[in-house]
Amino acid sequence: xxxxxxxxxxxxxxxxxxxxxxxxxxxxxxxxxxxxxxxxxxxxxxxxxxxxxxxxxxxxxxxxxxxxxxxxxxxxxxxxxxxxxxxxxxxxxxxxxxxxxxxxxxxxxxxxxxxxxxxxxxxxxxxxxxxxxxxxxxxxxxxxxxxxxxxxxxxxxxxxxxxxxxxxxxxxxxxxxxxxxxxxxxxxxxxxxxxxxxxxxxxxxxxxxxxxxxxxxxxxxxxxxxxxxxxxxxxxxxxxxxxxxxxxxxxxxx
Amino acid sequence: xxxxxxxxxxxxxxxxxxxxxxxxxxxxxxxxxxxxxxxxxxxxxxxxxxxxxxxxxxxxxxxxxxxxxxxxxxxxxxxxxxxxxxxxxxxxxxxxxxxxxxxxxxxxxxxxxxxxxxxxxxxxxxxxxxxxxxxxxxxxxxxxxxxxxxxxxxxxxxxxxxxxxxxxxxxxxxxxxxxxxxxxxxxxxxxxxxxxxxxxxxxxxxxxxxxxxxxxxxxxxxxxxxxxxxxxxxxxxxxxxxxxxxxxxxxxxxxxxxxxxxxxxxxxxxxxxxxxxxxxxxxxx
Numbered sequence: 001x002x003x004x005x006x007x008x009x010x011x012x013x014x015x016x017x018x019x020x021x022x023x024x025x026x027x028x029x030x031x032x033x034x035x036x037x038x039x040x041x042x043x044x045x046x047x048x049x050x051x052x053x054x055x056x057x058x059x060x061x062x063x064x065x066x067x068x069x070x071x072x073x074x075x076x077x078x079x080x081x082x083x084x085x086x087x088x089x090x091x092x093x094x095x096x097x098x099x100x101x102x103x104x105x106x107x108x109x110x111x112x113x114x115x116x117x118x119x120x121x122x123x124x125x126x127x128x129x130x131x132x133x134x135x136x137x138x139x140x141x142x143x144x145x146x147x148x149x150x151x152x153x154x155x156x157x158x159x160x161x162x163x164x165x166x167x168x169x170x171x172x173x174x175x176x177x178x179x180x181x182x183x184x185x186x187x188x189x190x191x192x193x194x195x196x197x198x199x200x201x202x203x204x205x206x207x208x209x210x211x212x213x214x215x216x217x218x219x220x221x222x223x224x225x226x227x228x229x230x231x232x233x234x235x236x237x238x239x240x241x242x243x244x245x246x247x248x249x250x251x252x253x254x
Numbered sequence: 255x256x257x258x259x260x261x262x263x264x265x266x267x268x269x270x271x272x273x274x275x276x277x278x279x280x281x282x283x284x285x286x287x288x289x290x291x292x293x294x295x296x297x298x299x300x301x302x303x304x305x306x307x308x309x310x311x312x313x314x315x316x317x318x319x320x321x322x323x324x325x326x327x328x329x330x331x332x333x334x335x336x337x338x339x340x341x342x343x344x345x346x347x348x349x350x351x352x353x354x355x356x357x358x359x360x361x362x363x364x365x366x367x368x369x370x371x372x373x374x375x376x377x378x379x380x381x382x383x384x385x386x387x388x389x390x391x392x393x394x395x396x397x398x399x400x401x402x403x404x405x406x407x408x409x410x411x412x413x414x415x416x417x418x419x420x421x422x423x424x425x426x427x428x429x430x431x432x433x434x435x436x437x438x439x440x441x442x443x444x445x446x447x448x449x450x451x452x453x454x455x456x457x458x459x460x461x462x463x464x465x466x467x468x469x470x471x472x473x474x475x476x477x478x479x480x481x482x483x484x485x486x487x488x489x490x491x492x493x494x495x496x497x498x499x500x501x502x503x504x505x506x507x508x509x510x511x512x513x514x515x516x517x518x519x520x521x522x523x524x525x526x527x528x529x530x531x532x533x534x535x536x537x538x539x
Contacts, residue, residue: 006329015359019352023345027347086342087341088342088344090339091339091342091344093309094308094309094337094339096332096361096403098329
């Protein structure tokens with residue numbers, strides 16, 4: 001036995017996180033789709049709706065919700081499919097790096113992107129879109145955390161359904177695009193037809209956006225959004241269950 | 255404790271659904287030796303090795319790697335082994351130095367980055383991103399990442415597939431260097447010359463069973479194929495060939511006949527079956 005001790009779990013997770021951060025910016029297409037695109041949407045819609053405060057009040061929390069989903073659900077489903085297919089996960093599995101430290105590093109990268117984007121949107125809301133500073137910071141943090149946990153775990157779970165990297169964009173967008181339209185990123189769900197409203201009510205993004213809207217715009221407190229928070233939590237539990245249960249370090253059929 | 259043995263495998267079975275991929279394999283690998291697993295595709299080599307590496311669970315049998323059960327996937331064991339898989343990826347935008355440095359920190363007593371770079375022959379490529387490396391350089395990076403933890407035992411699964419002859423020779427030198435460092439190496443290959451050149455002992459695997467094992471030069475001793483192949487031309491010039499247990503009487507007969515006829519014994523050769531002969535004979539359908 002060697003006298004040297006094994007590196008600690010927290011240190012390993014931190015190092016993995018640092019590596020993921022560094023490599024994230026080196027991949028221009030990932031940096032664009034995961035980071036710049038929601039901000040571009042915000043700028044465009046902000047410019048189009050400029051002067052129409054009622055619409056801006058809808059679009060800013062809507063884009064914030066979309067950002068949380070894009071940086072966690074889409075990014076993780078996409079990245080894990082790539083890491084699995086290219087064999088990076090299998091290689092990691094053969095090293096002493098504990099799985100928990102590795103996955104914490106990957107998830108931490110997604111959470112950082114979600115937080116950074118939300119911060120940028122909050123500032124833009126104050127500076128450009130006449131929304132002012134958030135009315136309820138605690139509620140903002142609660143819905144950021146709930147949204148991140150929910151969509152990150154759903155993204156990991158969804159990566160098990162995607163057969164290969166070539167089809168990953170189609171699979172991810174088949175969920176992401178309908179979800180952002182139905183959940184009211186671009187309009188107020190309350191004005192949608194009844195059947196769409198019913199669908200929206202069971203989707204997590206609708207409630208994340210509701211919560212963010214309360215925190216950023218309306219000031220509707222956490223107590224009034226507990227029902228929505230429960231829906232998000234339920235989806236998170238489903239996501240965590242399938243993320244852990246189905247997790248595979250290798251591509252199936254390989 | 256049999257400390258001179260790095261790997262012990264006994265009555266190993268692995269079943270995937272209805273398919274029995276490994277059907278009762280026994281072998282041992284001694285510390286400090288290069289052990290070759292040879293066999294056609296689908297023979298069960300990779301399944302066997304992946305059980306030893308901790309990637310797959312066995313269906314039954316006993317397995318011990320460095321005195322530990324790989325099925326438990328203990329971190330202590332993974333700190334002492336290095337794995338080069340048939341195909342594994344690496345982050346596309348990471349540099350060689352970053353990758354080796356990052357993996358080094360996962361181990362309690364890693365080798366220096368520059369030392370590992372030199373060992374696998376990637377000098378001058380330290381700052382290149384992995385996606386810009388050639389196939390052979392990628393493979394050397396694979397090897398570097400497996401060696402950086404200074405493992406006692408190294409698994410190499412088809413390490414030179416796709417290499418040009420010069421790159422293969424270089425890789426062979428690296429593997430010999432590992433042996434000189436006192437490492438134990440388990441080498442999976444379907445190149446017979448590679449096994450012949452590198453392995454102290456080989457096992458030939460087919461249909462989930464070991465058909466023969468031993469030193470490459472002596473292989474076949476256990477299954478009645480220690481034969482000599484004697485080839486010559488008969489007086490009419492036609493090539494003749496015979497395989498015999500003991501070549502002495504045949505050679506005596508041939509040389510006597512040639513002397514009696516006043517002719518020459520043309521095209522005479524006496525050869526031991528090569529690893530390739532044994533392999534082809536054993537793995538023939």
